[in-house]
Amino acid sequence: MSEGELMMIVAAAREIADGETVFVGMRRPMLAFALAQRLHAPSAVGLYENGIVRQRPTTPVARTMGDPRMTAGATWVGGMATVMGLLAQGHVDLGLLGAGQVDRFGNLNSSYIGDYARPERRLPGSGGSSDITSLAKRCVVLLPHQPQRLVEAVDYLTAPGHGSGSGWRDGVGLPATSAGTTVVVTDLAVLRADAEGELWLTALHAGATVEAVQAATGWPLKISDALRQSAAPTEEECAALAALRQG
């Protein structure tokens, strides 16, 4: 795991407050959530789209949410309808998810690169992401910082962020209780949405510069007055992450 990748997981984990209900996506989000559970958020509740609710971390972390260790000792196991229904009722504090592309207004594309009718590249698709950004109170998106991934406007809008900006979510009918993409965590930086839904650079990981981040970002990035350096991963975070990834 590269330092940037490690920092991405750690920074995402830090977004989770203790006791929160978190809808946890595949792969990186599973790792970030498990890390938070092991450290500062022991009573966070994880909801998984396959129909698992889990409060106890697995060690090592499961490779997929369908692995038997995810079921054993879970706090609830059943169907997708129940966990999605809890999400739709507004019971999820935080969605933690990946994406193929994210744009200036936090919209996500996980479906098509290029024109969807004749795509250059097909990505796996929404999974739960369209539901999570529609319905969770707030969302943290994890993805590598590359100019083809952080783009001015997504090629295809899989999961609604703030569309074209202020007022858009309300206009298209999304619930007022959901704020869409609120934070983007990459291997270089942390970006946060302002009241209009535009993503601002708010923190730089070790080794990253504003220039490098701007060069890897497909729109003219607004820089927060409070721009700060991300706290380096602590020994505790590194050790916990290593334990989670073993085996």
Added chain:
Amino acid sequence: MSEGELMMIVAAAREIADGETVFVGMRRPMLAFALAQRLHAPSAVGLYENGIVRQRPTTPVARTMGDPRMTAGATWVGGMATVMGLLAQGHVDLGLLGAGQVDRFGNLNSSYIGDYARPERRLPGSGGSSDITSLAKRCVVLLPHQPQRLVEAVDYLTAPGHGSGSGWRDGVGLPATSAGTTVVVTDLAVLRADAEGELWLTALHAGATVEAVQAATGWPLKISDALRQSAAPTEEECAALAALRQG
């Protein structure tokens, strides 16, 4: 149990063909269904609104469908949504139910006698009856033959039969796969709906006459050309019914 009551249960049981899926209402329908299961319909499948699917009769018959003996040895136990969903999908051959009133066109009232806004008498309500007559392929209704129960037009339409007659069900939007009330079985007689949905007298139980039935019926009853005498309860039917009712 009076002879008329016994004949009502027996005649209703005879309406159940082997292998049918039957939505079974409370009390009399439970007894009629259990009788059929014990005799000529051993592979009939009973669906109960509390969320039980049962192929094995209980002996004696349960007093309520929530009694533990209904769960033990059931073929499926879960929720109301699943059994109601099977009904709505058209998987139920026959509904077996009671009613407070039935009218000429097989509409049922199980809610209000008199004006519903200022009722003379409040009955328990639809339960599943409105769903069963809306959605089951056909329905057998059991009730005592009394002029205040078999009426020209129900005081309140709880469960749709054929409304005002031919074409009504289609007009209000009920599914074409469902025929509403097709048979009414009383302690005096059997009435069957014609193609327009009107109930005709088709069989008389032992001791009943056309005149007595007409006197106990609130509309000028049409008499089938093929009017016949109900076959008397067999020894087998009587013995099975006695066994079901013991305890």
Added chain:
Amino acid sequence: MRTDNKQMTLDAAISRYVKDGSSVAIGMALEASIPFAAGHEIIRQKRHDLTLIGPISDMLFDQMIGAGCVKSVMAAWVGHVGQGGGHAFQRAVEAAVPRAIEMRDHSNFTLTLALTAGSLGVPFIPTQSTLGSELSSTNVDLIERINPLNELGEPLQLVRALHPDVAIIHVQRAAVDGAAHLWGPLGLAKEAALAARDVILTAEEIVPADSLYTDPNRIFIPPFRVSAVVEVAGGAHPAPVAGYYERDHSFAEDYAKSTRDVAGMEAWLRLWVFGMPSHADYREEVGEERWGALRTAASVGAAPIYEGGHA
């Protein structure tokens, strides 16, 4: 993993989560596992203006209506499943005694859809069921509209989502963190609990959470959605509980006989509700002999499952 301890007394749970004017889903498993003890505590605390929600309630709705706690009822069927009509319910609707109640008549399926819609966080679910009936004339939550997906202009009954303020569910066993196992017929128990703002579980037994987590597929609802857990052995009597006790048919018949008039109703409530400071007193009044007779016959246990491999 920190777990909240949500265990409290029945008194505390009702006083905290059931307020005057609350909408209360109770008796969601139909004839089985009806939270009678919780209902009686609501009566004892003299809650009023409640809206009761439940498909088919056996005598509990009748009792709460007879006690004057109820303003409104959303139900498919109200009465006494052994006898038919419920006397107190009839008096309330026919003669406004002890007070008038407002009916929202549902069918079983429309109430199913209302609570399913609530549990799914969707505003309504459409159905063909009950079209042509008069249920919508007493129920503003059933709205006939043209099918928006259909060019032919066919009507549909739209059933508005329902979110009870509180759902009270009686389970076989629960842990203090809100994990619980409920089996036997479920009716609308899950949908109601998932759609409700608060969930009170009354349980035959309180057990260690880890014993329930050996079978997470049987956990009733995600524990974080449970507000209160109350130990009430015998808390469904006279309703049955699978694996614990049978329906007390003769108790139920006595209730029907005793409540034919207002004086009888009041006497019954004095004896079985107001006369019992707690459910322990009620259990004692029912008596050991009766409890023994109600105990379910021994049965073979369920086929075991293992989340990991077999030991």
Added chain:
Amino acid sequence: MRTDNKQMTLDAAISRYVKDGSSVAIGMALEASIPFAAGHEIIRQKRHDLTLIGPISDMLFDQMIGAGCVKSVMAAWVGHVGQGGGHAFQRAVEAAVPRAIEMRDHSNFTLTLALTAGSLGVPFIPTQSTLGSELSSTNVDLIERINPLNELGEPLQLVRALHPDVAIIHVQRAAVDGAAHLWGPLGLAKEAALAARDVILTAEEIVPADSLYTDPNRIFIPPFRVSAVVEVAGGAHPAPVAGYYERDHSFAEDYAKSTRDVAGMEAWLRLWVFGMPSHADYREEVGEERWGALRTAASVGAAPIYEGGHA
């Protein structure tokens, strides 16, 4: 009670219930209990023009698409849950290799609602989810309409009900009459099976029906809705099955590596599908050692339940 014997070979079940052009719900429990053996049999029988339905399928959709069986896909996510993208899926969408496929892009929740609507026998369910997204541009089953219950003119996404021709579900144990126990994550397995015209169960073990009826609350769906029961031990490999075996991560990684180009895809299918006349051959090819390594660690059994009293 007469019980039909619905047991048949995998070959017979697929040949009888999966036709060219069928819509097939498969892999409904997401990453777990995916009916890979059944999918491979479909490939072996060279079915074509199938519509695949499933929220998140791991590699099985990729394989069936790569084998040219598929015309259309209704899914939220298609790929390889360990690696991300599926090579065959990408080739089909990007380059129509081996054939073009039509996508109906769902989110997890819209597919949930489509199959829930099917299972409830209702024409659609509305939601606020996915509003503002472009999913409806590739999916005619998502229709934006004004909320008919709302005077403010707010939009809703109406999700049309889905009824698969056949649902194929892998379970831990089943009886010949269609009774089955499935545990672990369920995803949309129940909704898909209830909404489908035919249901094929593939099972790790065939057991006597009465052993399953000791726990009717765990019976998967009412047995009369099941068309075929097939014994296929190991039938979900390389997907995991709770209580039986782990996911075979390295097998899955090998698949991803092997199928980067068409030749590799064809070679993989020749080796693991066409080269295996039956699943018994496949099981043998996987090998005892590998099966042993995948076996789930021993675990404590589930807390017992009794329908009657405890013995």
